Amino acid sequence: MSEPLLTLDNLSCERDGRLLFSGVDCECPAGTLLQVVGFNGAGKTTLLNTLTGLLPAAKGDIRWRGDSIRSQRQVFHQELLYLGHQVPVKPQLTVRENLLWLGALNPPVTKDAIAEALVQVDLAGFEHSPSFALSAGQKRRVLLAQLYLSRATLWVLDEPFTAIDKAGVLKLEATMARHAEQGGIVLFTSHQPLAMAEFAVLDLSQFQPAPGEAYV
Amino acid sequence: MSEPLLTLDNLSCERDGRLLFSGVDCECPAGTLLQVVGFNGAGKTTLLNTLTGLLPAAKGDIRWRGDSIRSQRQVFHQELLYLGHQVPVKPQLTVRENLLWLGALNPPVTKDAIAEALVQVDLAGFEHSPSFALSAGQKRRVLLAQLYLSRATLWVLDEPFTAIDKAGVLKLEATMARHAEQGGIVLFTSHQPLAMAEFAVLDLSQFQPAPGEAYV
Amino acid sequence: MAWQWFHRLGSPRWFYEKSSRWLVWFAPLTLVLMVVGISWGLGFAPIDSKQGNSYRIIFIHMPAAALALAGYYIMAIAGAVGLIWKMKLPFMVMKSAAPIGAALTVLTLATGSLWGHPTWGTFWEWDARNIFMLVLLFLYAGIVVLAEVYPSRDAADKACAILALVGTINVPIIYKSVDWWYSLHQPASIKLTGGSSIHPSMLYPLLLCILAYYCFYTLALILYTRREILVRESRTKWVAELAQAKFSQSQNASGGAP
Amino acid sequence: MSDAQHGYPLGAGFRAIIRRDLTSVWRNRSDIASPLVFFLISITLLPLGVDPSDKLLATIAPGMIWIMALLATLLSLDSLFRQDYDDGSLTQFILSPQPLYLTVLAKVIVHWLTTGLPLAIIAPLLGVMLSLPSGGYWPLVISLTIGTAIMSLIGALGAALTVCLRSSALVLTLIIMPLYLPVLIIGANTVSSAIAGVGAAQGLALLGAALAMAVLIMPLAAAGALRISSNH
């Protein structure tokens, strides 16, 4: 087997001193498509945030291409695309202007690439609409357009299907599967039943601390 | 058949001068469980907002117990519970304090009723947690606890299943079905496939204006 | 090894248990120093020829002013140590130092105003050092408030540390600029000038008072930090056991009484 | 279920909002402290920026204290409805059977209790720092007490009108300032004339009348403005 790109090594996370889960081990070689599941409050969002370096881990380590992410933050971030709960789309800017700045945070984007990405998320024709006049689902689609612009290897998506209609969900699943096929890694959370054929599942419910051990 | 409680009469809505849908007719007698569906941007949220009186209708009328809602706003609001995209939960207050004020906007709530409602939404034990320390799904559950507190007849729920885990979705569906059985009305939107047995569907895609007619 | 020792020092539990032992002799010592120093200054030092008895406020006022300033640097250093070595205890020390420093600043301001009434004829004068003290109070207050309002404790610690560190650059700048501004506007103040003019019979009690204040400051810092440790670690096992022990002790005591 | 229409308790929502907002403020205690701090600090800035000789300070003291109280109130206004708007609470207020007038009034009362009143209480201290002549203290406190209440009421209208704007803090200033001017002029004058020995009764009477009018009109106008802001 190919060497794992991303490794979670005995990872534990806590919030305000309360242990959420502990001892998560996981190796993701290129081509991984992994759904993180668990009940509300299990710690999925916390796991994803820790993985990207936004939150500190309580114990354990996260390695990217063999080295701890803390020692190579900038290199790691070049290969990372993170889409969270929140929608960083400025209401007063048009759809295209939003993608221009979001894109520029990672390697350069062209206007053509943006037009192409907007077609992919069914927002063609909305390039010049101000973003405050979009519906909930359309706003999230602007965010998802980044999937078609980014050259990142690792996609970390927190509930990417929120507010997306049925056709949109199917298309998004296909895109995620294709990224994995092409040697990328997709980690995502979702509570919805999915139509995709093959993906791994990491169930956080199994890593919860025993009743008395949340506080050490 | 029993007389309809809620009637949409040839309803059309527009946003910024663009016609979203037109000619929606719908009668909801007691016991209606109606899902509003449509692609992203079809106008579901707009329809629900118009229905509750938050947005003006472009054409047509909304009647409650036979009279236009505009002529009897206060009476109508006493029988209405609206849960939207947004989560009016103050981060600095505890879960219980939030439900106390939310509940007080409608007929009085007791602390026991709140404790009971929190058990229903699986938040028992979180009464005194500050709300900012809740996960996305837990925050929405605080909002949903209102379903168990309210005495309203008409429930209007915009994507109530967002961020809720599988067990939670099943329970919520059951609650909605029971409310309808007991003579209430539930209008909701959702893009998720549902497990519920019987509910009516209003597909907004069928009421879209013809290509040239969005601007009149 | 030295490093091991250093990291043990960072452990709140270790500090809590050790400091229990220190307090046994340190607290009485501080008390004695305070009583002796202040009663010597207020009761037995000779009367000042120009100011009469009102000058005696200096025994409370001057050490408080000195410590209020020193306390800021102690707080900032604790914050820096916490940030650099990612230890919990220094942050707790930093957080405890803020209210103590603020209290000392208030004390300086209050005693200064009291003193100002007989000497300047007014409670408040826009004098360089008064302004500086007022600004120091705001600097402390900023840290106290920030620590209070931050939603998460870890974040609050680091944020306060950053603010305190930036403050250390700013404190001398503020001092200088206030001084500069003041010298442009007003003639020399009515203050007693320089420590050198002080007679030994007043100097010794003053020095003793300063020593007593330093001890008092350390004591207050230890007590506050211990409290902070208990609050933060309240849900850990060792605190639970401690509470259990205390509880059964008191239970035994009350049980044994009849 | 139609029994909900009868015996509907009007005061419940009013009390709940007051309790909610007071609890919120208490949780974020800095909310009370902060207008005070702004007030204190900006008064402290004064002698730093201008020549701090006693006579000059005493001349400008009543005016400056009033101006700074006005600015402090203004600063705290933006947050009056902001959070309720952003998180959808406002929608719930509007869709609740409680009259919106009462809800707004509840919020204004909490706002005044937590900003205006503390300002008025702390004002004498600042008077000392600016060497305010001794005749001015009581008129200062009373006029500020009434004046800040009027300003909270007027401010509610401004906050309601601008709540749907992204960056409202300063548009608010523009809308509200002209309405605050008369309050400022009457208030500062009341204090000055008390110091000059002319007596403060007339000024205070005027302020009282203005307060009565503001209580009647402003929450109504603000409620209307909120309905408009929410619907878009």
Next chain:
Amino acid sequence: MSDAQHGYPLGAGFRAIIRRDLTSVWRNRSDIASPLVFFLISITLLPLGVDPSDKLLATIAPGMIWIMALLATLLSLDSLFRQDYDDGSLTQFILSPQPLYLTVLAKVIVHWLTTGLPLAIIAPLLGVMLSLPSGGYWPLVISLTIGTAIMSLIGALGAALTVCLRSSALVLTLIIMPLYLPVLIIGANTVSSAIAGVGAAQGLALLGAALAMAVLIMPLAAAGALRISSNH
């Protein structure tokens, strides 16, 4: 895909943020107008609150203009990172390979261009309203230009520290005011000494040195603070 590691364009994100923020401000044009309006109005309030005789006004003019510029800057700070925090843009900044220092610097530059600079440009007008003596105009403009830049930089730290607080506007005041004091004192003095004929060179040199230091330190500290605020 590892070629992304090579030839990574550093300036792209910096320029994109500047362009984005300028466009945003231009869309909400009131954002520029509003600190100006606050500045104008509060200076206008002055003669209403205090005795408007020429001599008195001229004495307090440099100090008052500086104080009001400071307050206007302070008012506009709260929104510096607020929206980026609320909508998750900040997370994207932090997770982007662009150095956060540059991103913060870009935001500070836009802030200064849209608040500080206009204030400095309009200041002479206010000087006329307060009968500022003629020697003071140039020192006023130049000292304000440099001073507002320093204040934007310091303010970025305050805004970054308070961005995760619910009601930050006034905690911000508390934190920032003491840090602004030296700038105010030096700035106001520069103008006064120029009017007194002593010359403004020393004050301006001091301000320049402070600016250089602030450019180096403040965006770094603010970047650290943003990482802390975002991670909770």
